[in-house]
Amino acid sequence: MNRLLSGLLLFIGVHAYAHAQAEVYLCVDDNGKKEYKNTGAVKGCKKVDLQGITVLPAPTPPAAGKKPQGKPASSPSDFPKVDDSTQKARDSDRKQILMDELKTEEQKLANIKKEYNNGEPERRGDERNFAKYQERTNLMKEDISRTEKNIEALKREIANAK
Known part of the structure; x- marks a missing residue:
């Protein structure tokens, strides 16, 4: 009796849900x-x-240890190809751009460090308040750290360049 009642309640619930969705x-x-x-x-x-909503079953994954069938994905035949000399020229240009950026960042770092003066930059006329002086000093310290990180990243990119 309990099974029949629970089955009937389940049927009514599903039917009401489907009806409400329709x-x-x-x-x-x-x-x-x-x-x-x-x-x-x-x-x-x-x-x-x-x-109505169409439901498609998900494809079954290949069994463990078995290779998937079919050929591997490749670029389409009309996909533009770049010849080796063009690619080498692009790589050379990229490396030169990175070198220029590195030179600029190193120059920026030298200027900031010179102005920072080992944590004691010269006070400006508008910095009568010591808090303003400390704020500028902290900003300079953050700029030095950020520029050093940029230099490290550029050096890594140059090392990875062909």
Whole structure:
């Protein structure tokens, strides 16, 4: 008896859920605001026909130790190819750009360190307040750290360049 009752309740619940999902109404109020509802008992509601959802099973993964069948992915035949000399020229240009950036960052670091003066930069006329002086000193210290990190990153990129 309990099985029959629980089965009947389950059937009613699924049927009610499916029924609720099947009917959707678009309701527009006096201000023009649109709302989607599952009942159309309110004035200004029209039933919306929704397409059903199509469910496709996921492809099964290959068994462990077995290679997937088919040929590996490759670029399409009309995909533009670059000849070796063009690629070498591009790589050379890239390396030169990185070298120029490195030189600029190193010059920037030298200037900031010179102005920083080992943590005691010269005070400006607008820095009568010691807090302003400390703030500028801290900003300079952060600039030095950031520039050093940029230099390290550029050196890594240059080392990775062909």
